[in-house]
Amino acid sequence: MGTQISTAQAHLKRFFGFSQFKGNQEAVIENVLAGNDTFVIMPTGGGKSLCYQLPAIMQDGTAIVVSPLIALMKNQVDSLRGFADDSGIAHVLNSSLSKRDVEQVKADIVNGITKLLYVAPESLTKEENIEFLRSVEISFFAIDEAHCISEWGHDFRPEYRNLKQIIQKIGRKPIIGLTATATPKVQSDIQKNLGMEDAEVFKASFNRPNLFYEVRPKTKNVDRDIIRFIKKNEGKSGIIYCLSRKKVEELAQTLQVNGINSLPYHAGLDAGTRSRHQDAFLMEDADVIVATIAFGMGIDKPDVRFVIHYDMPKSLESYYQETGRAGRDGGEGHCLAFYSYKDVEKLEKFLNGKPVSEQEIGMQLLQEVIAYAETAMNRRKFILHYFGEFFDEENGPGAKNDDNSQNPRKQFDAREDLKTVLETIIATAQRFKAKSVVDTLCGTLNSITKQYKVQELPVFNMGADKDEKHWMSVIRQAIVQGYLRKDIEKYGVLFISDKGQAFLKEQGPFLIAEDHDYEEEAGQEEIISEQKAGASFDPELFKMLKELTRKVAKSKGLPPFTVFQEPSLNEMALHYPTSLDELKQISGVGEGKARKFGTPFLELISKYVEDNNIEKGDGLLVKSVVNKSGLKVYIIQSTDRKLPLEDIAAAKGLSMDDLVTEIEHIVHSGTKVNLDYVLEDMFDEEQLEEVHDYFMEADSDELQEAYDEFDGDYSEEELRLMRIKFMSEVAN
Template identity: 70%
Template sequence: MAKNIVLTEELKKHFGFDTFKGNQEAIISSLLAGNDTFVLMPTGGGKSLCYQLPSLLMEGTAIVISPLIALMKNQVDAMRNFSEDDNVAHFLNSSLNKTAIDQVKSDIISGKTKLLYVAPESLTKEENIEFLKTVPISFYAVDEAHCISEWGHDFRPEYRRIRPIINEISRRPVIALTATATPKVQHDIQKNLGMQDAAVFKSSFNRTNLYYEVRPKTANVDRDIIKFIKANPGKSGIIYCLSRKKVEELAEILKVNNIKALPYHAGMDGATRSANQDAFLLEEVDVIVATIAFGMGIDKPDVRFVIHYDIPKSLEGYYQETGRAGRDGGEGQCIAFYINKDLLKMEKFMQGKPLAEQEIGKQLLIETASYAESSICRRKSLLHYFGEEYNEDNCGNCDNCLNPKKQVEAK
């Protein structure tokens, strides 16, 4: 029991929280005991703390492998806010010049840096491998671990190189974290990271405060969205579109209709993108229209609606994106507009990709279509997809449960 008291004291001392959320304490204890640890925790559950706190309590520097530069920057800023010492956390990626890199290395050597965020591409650089071989490492954290799996919604081939590199640098415990993973993806992650014997912690995927609805996508979709936003004045929302062109167009249409909205996609220059993201976080605008590039690591707890202008390429992607609504436990409305034609368009985009990738992509689209077209409880469908049973007859918070006649009328 004494150990638990110490952990809660450390939590209070470093982060100002009185109690842990969900499995956090058990996960941290597992890592401190030197175990490989697999964490499946839906968005908003407090994954980052599971490696941030142990990094402060263990000897050496923790290496956090993370896919996005913007995400690293947010995390490092957050850590520096909690600590009196700015050297406590650093990142190493392509955005740094030589002087900045030398500063990071000297802080690590002197033992001041407890957390080092690296992009997988930076981890594979020979000079970084050679440098990391010379410093004491406490553990490795692989964030967004679903990127390792071809079945995951955001596959990145460079994630497959993580394990061999860890073996080359120095073997230490590994913690893999993801907010979305089907049983198949979980197996893939553990196999690829060589952590089949890991302690596994899974939290429920059921977000009871989120309302799910699928609407037919008609020629009036823009008008439907404007009507919905006008009926929810002053509320924060995200609208996801598949193409950058549509993002720009829709943001303009909303502005013309006196809705405070801004676009966000990877094709914009970095400064504009950051400014638009900040305007949303600071509530200078109500709505951000974005491609899926937006949202990783965005911590805005009071997003009240997430609209999908186009149905996503996979149910995992859909779950992750809708999960950005209602992170404070308040209402979150998740509305997706669906027409089968969109899926056919996505299938066309896949032509020219390797056959195995096309097959997986098609399978994911079939699953998305069956979710969109189904008349059973949306919550039941989603949870079942993630290998979780949901035994209620009526969730009371999705279109199919609230209006069983809807499906009949739509036919």
């Protein structure tokens, strides 16, 4: 066997150019070459694929590699062809091939050229493929992403369940199962379902010491928190995972308008766009990809410096897989997750209506996610324990590389609170969900608690000395620690478990952690940045900006309100913008006005900041787009095409008043909107000139003043449209 391994090492050097095997690759390859069933559990980036590629190249016949990911198969085939003299060494067999391609693949296999044949499980089930593979020499079967076979895995694929039968039909040969993530439960499920209970198991450590794990509460300012985090890591590559395609699009747009080079990626985009966005990220033309979990499988970008979870995923396996895309070169990798219990409840709702067994599995996986997010213990220890691996939190590699170790949370014994919660659940006959239990404790009536007359119970208002957030936390921790359970059938109703009943008889300690107050820790400048413009602006600077507005307007022969309006000046006096990018973030400014009028304002503010030793802090002003950006583009394109305003409003489900308001916003931000085609149908040239001259001389653009000036000759809507025309021509 020793000579075979030295031969393996020679093949490794000759074919792949490596002198040394990594981790336990050598032992795995030795086991495969000996014709034994082999099970490999190795984290992403550990070199799993070599474990079947090298033995396939060294043996007679063709190895069948089953993988669920077309992109990954293609990557591996291209990579192997790059090493070999004959491109027939590796092939993909799937439904996208032409008849001629399929014939070429079969010919290369029959002639002994093809060492690895990559197939999706669906292709293996086809009778003609089974017949063909029965007739040729197979060296072994490699089942990649083997966790797909288990209902307890994070990526269950029902078609994987048939693999055992198909392998028997083709002719049983040694099997190597490979996965980057498997809890002990998933591990035994894989072995049982592939019929390889006696396989030699090789498990590498799941610890990634260079990754820093952090969980923050998800507040209404989450977009701002993400923008601040990315700006502190400027120029570094990162991935942000969201659960919905809609959120991916919205967040990517918000990042773009805040000066971050980001692109969206999800299954709803066409293949060409997805491929372009992926390439832009790999080639560093984009710093950040905002994606659903459709992104990342088989992406071999070693220098991803951060992975952000905008939403918590459905299982810890998914979390581990996705965070594992950071720092694959051994450099820093920051894994930041934003956690809100409401998001987890949304995921619970998705389980409703599924078969009960699926619901139970889904709920248990979610409980682990909640436990991880809310734990006060070392996060690395928590993750590794979940994967059945011991970790020394004092001296293990990366031991202090998480938020809980660097900023330990105080724990306190909440046994009295747990007792109160359990007694309330009993008093309300175990018929309420968490929200109604908390309402009862806090003395709040809702439609459900009213129906059951909880105000007549002794437990009503018993917990009024503490807030709802505290009681929700006690309930969540009680579920995580097994004192309570949520009923699957009666969706979300709380029941007391056997452990909870035992606690009521003999109370022991019930430790829960205090939450960090991130808002307070973040510093005062953040809070100031969220105040509405005008709430605490610098009155001295405001006066100077107002004067400058008059001066600039006069030099250009314009009324001051066409340059910048008061709300914009308020914001400037609050945030002290000193660059064009910062000025564009001020509401009512935008690209057009910033370029047209911005320079003297930026010079004034910069000098004022310097003269008065003002520290701007990092109170970010975050520009929001939501869906306005698409609407803005639609309105501008539609008015350019001279569509009737009624049609534009109807197409977007807007009232005329709302549409005109949107057009006013666009124009106030410095972008022209041409409404001549509308106004020329309504007024003659003299009337348009008359109103234009009025606004040119007016002290303000107030509609009431204009209405009074013309004695009601024009309606408010007509004056609004003419004011839009005036601002478009004069201010923009």
